[in-house]
Amino acid sequence: MYNPGGRKKETAQTPSVGLTFIQEGFPAALNVKCHKQPELRITMMDKTAATEAKIDRSKLQSCLVRQRELFAREHLRSAELFEQARSSMLSGVPMNWMVKWAGDFPLFVREAGGAHFIDVDGHEYIDLCLGDTGAMTGHAPPAAVEAIVERVRHGTTFMLPTEDSIWVAQELSRRFGLPFWQVALTATDANRFAIRLARQITGRKLILIFNWCYHGTVDETFITLEGGIAGVRRGNLGPAVDPTETTRVVEFNDISALEAALKDGAVACVLAEPAMTNIGIVQPEPGFHQALRDITRRTGTLLILDETHTICAGPGGCTQAWGLQPDMLTLGKPIASGIPAAVYGFSRDVAGRIAQAMSVGDSDTSGIGGTLAGNALSIAAMKATLEHVLTEPAYERMIALASRFTEGVQSVIQEKHLPWIVKQLGCRAEYWFSSEPPLNGGQAAAAVDSDLDCYMHLSALNAGILITPFHNMALISPATSEADIDRHSQVFRESVEAILG
Numbered sequence: 001m002y003n004p005g006g007r008k009k010e011t012a013q014t015p016s017v018g019l020t021f022i023q024e025g026f027p028a029a030l031n032v033k034c035h036k037q038p039e040l041r042i043t044m045m046d047k048t049a050a051t052e053a054k055i056d057r058s059k060l061q062s063c064l065v066r067q068r069e070l071f072a073r074e075h076l077r078s079a080e081l082f083e084q085a086r087s088s089m090l091s092g093v094p095m096n097w098m099v100k101w102a103g104d105f106p107l108f109v110r111e112a113g114g115a116h117f118i119d120v121d122g123h124e125y126i127d128l129c130l131g132d133t134g135a136m137t138g139h140a141p142p143a144a145v146e147a148i149v150e151r152v153r154h155g156t157t158f159m160l161p162t163e164d165s166i167w168v169a170q171e172l173s174r175r176f177g178l179p180f181w182q183v184a185l186t187a188t189d190a191n192r193f194a195i196r197l198a199r200q201i202t203g204r205k206l207i208l209i210f211n212w213c214y215h216g217t218v219d220e221t222f223i224t225l226e227g228g229i230a231g232v233r234r235g236n237l238g239p240a241v242d243p244t245e246t247t248r249v250v251e252f253n254d255i256s257a258l259e260a261a262l263k264d265g266a267v268a269c270v271l272a273e274p275a276m277t278n279i280g281i282v283q284p285e286p287g288f289h290q291a292l293r294d295i296t297r298r299t300g301t302l303l304i305l306d307e308t309h310t311i312c313a314g315p316g317g318c319t320q321a322w323g324l325q326p327d328m329l330t331l332g333k334p335i336a337s338g339i340p341a342a343v344y345g346f347s348r349d350v351a352g353r354i355a356q357a358m359s360v361g362d363s364d365t366s367g368i369g370g371t372l373a374g375n376a377l378s379i380a381a382m383k384a385t386l387e388h389v390l391t392e393p394a395y396e397r398m399i400a401l402a403s404r405f406t407e408g409v410q411s412v413i414q415e416k417h418l419p420w421i422v423k424q425l426g427c428r429a430e431y432w433f434s435s436e437p438p439l440n441g442g443q444a445a446a447a448v449d450s451d452l453d454c455y456m457h458l459s460a461l462n463a464g465i466l467i468t469p470f471h472n473m474a475l476i477s478p479a480t481s482e483a484d485i486d487r488h489s490q491v492f493r494e495s496v497e498a499i500l501g
């Protein structure tokens with residue numbers, strides 16, 4: 001495991017008799033206006049309690065087999081459709097990740113509303129995956145549906161702006177503190193465009209990312225550290241260039257590595273999530289964001305914060321909640337209630353530098369934009385989402401329910417003496433099969449337990465609960481209820497009890 005700077009593992013954050021540990025202190029460190037804190041916490045087992053419980057691996061294997069059989073028996077129509085689909089789609093799915101589920105085939109969805117969906121076999125599920133954040137608004141939120149239908153009736157795309165775009169840009173400025181905005185169709189595109197612009201205005205070639213991050217299918221970001229050496233990330237298909245030519249990579253929370261990587265002034269931008277979410281949740285240590293901002297400013301490196309997942313922290317993501325001050329910000333997924341849309345914003349200084357680099361004559365061949373980007377439908381959906389769905393009161397409910405989820409899982413961890421933890425960031429929570437919170441992406445990647453992951457996912461699914469396939473993550477929507485959360489706590493308990501030694 002890569003251990004940046006030979007630092008000791010996490011001792012400062014580990015309470016000796018730890019029931020609940022709440023991290024604090026970001027906004028004060030940044031010396032800007034304090035906003036209400038999102039729930040940001042890690043709860044872990046009381047280490048002075050009785051001996052740690054052990055997972056019985058042979059029980060785990062037999063439970064896994066039973067859950068697989070049950071899944072196959074109960075989802076005959078999905079299995080049939082999957083068989084049909086294999087003759088006309090690669091791997092039998094319209095998008096390659098749709099095979100990354102714990103069962104032997106994906107569920108086919110019939111319909112969804114709020115926090116629930118129904119599959120083609122007629123089973124109803126509590127959706128804690130929510131399209132991996134694309135549906136964090138809940139499915140088909142009525143206010144967004146109304147605005148979307150209304151827009152569809154009156155034309156969706158013109159290559160011309162609609163008045164709604166002004167409201168959306170102003171609202172984004174209010175939430176994130178950046179005065180200028182552009183619209184793309186996906187968060188991947190927003191990141192690509194932000195990186196291009198950063199290169200253009202700094203005249204620098206390289207970017208920097210954190211180990212095991214994910215920012216969409218952006219070529220420059222498919223690079224990881226193995227034993228401290230940077231190389232192509234596992235699974236990266238057909239990379240155009242060796243990513244070490246475009247990108248530097250350091251571990252999250254490793255301030256000295258960051259300093260060393262930026263000090264020669266060759267890096268155009270750091271692209272970062274405020275807290276990592278894609279290798280499980282990895283939270284910033286106190287002082288990390290202040291250091292990130294100081295070092296990037298000192299070295300003339302632009303700071304791009306990707307809030308696509310961390311929008312779970314509150315209406316203005318971690319940027320608002322922790323008082324962060326990025327030069328650029330990107331955000332996609334839930335911002336238009338499931339209609340493809342993403343945004344990227346700039347500080348006044350950055351906007352001025354971009355304006356100097358742009359020419360109207362060549363604007364359609366700049367490598368930035370797209371025919372459908374900024375279309376009237378995406379924008380109408382964003383307006384409705386920001387105005388009526390992802391509102392302050394909605395976040396208050398969602399975050400309280402995520403705390404309820406965390407407490408439900410934690411009570412089982414505690415009672416069963418499991419060496420596991422549960423982490424929460426706003427309305428996102430996940431449990432983790434390790435007794436220590438990972439400090440960085442390298443540690444998080446090394447702690448993955450695929451068999452346990454697979455079993456917990458499948459037993460939840462068979463009990464009518466969908467959690468995010470990539471790790472044990474639950475997301476709460478404005479439509480999720482206390483009953484949904486309590487059902488998860490009960491299913492989690494039963495799943496755990498079945499595999500204890």
Ligand SMILES: Cc1ncc(COP(=O)(O)O)c(C=O)c1O
Nearest residue numbers: 186187188214215216306308309
């Ligand atoms: C932080 C982050 N940024 C960007 C993206 C890319 O989003 P999309 O696949 O919608 O382009 C993702 C996708 O998971 C993400 O997690």
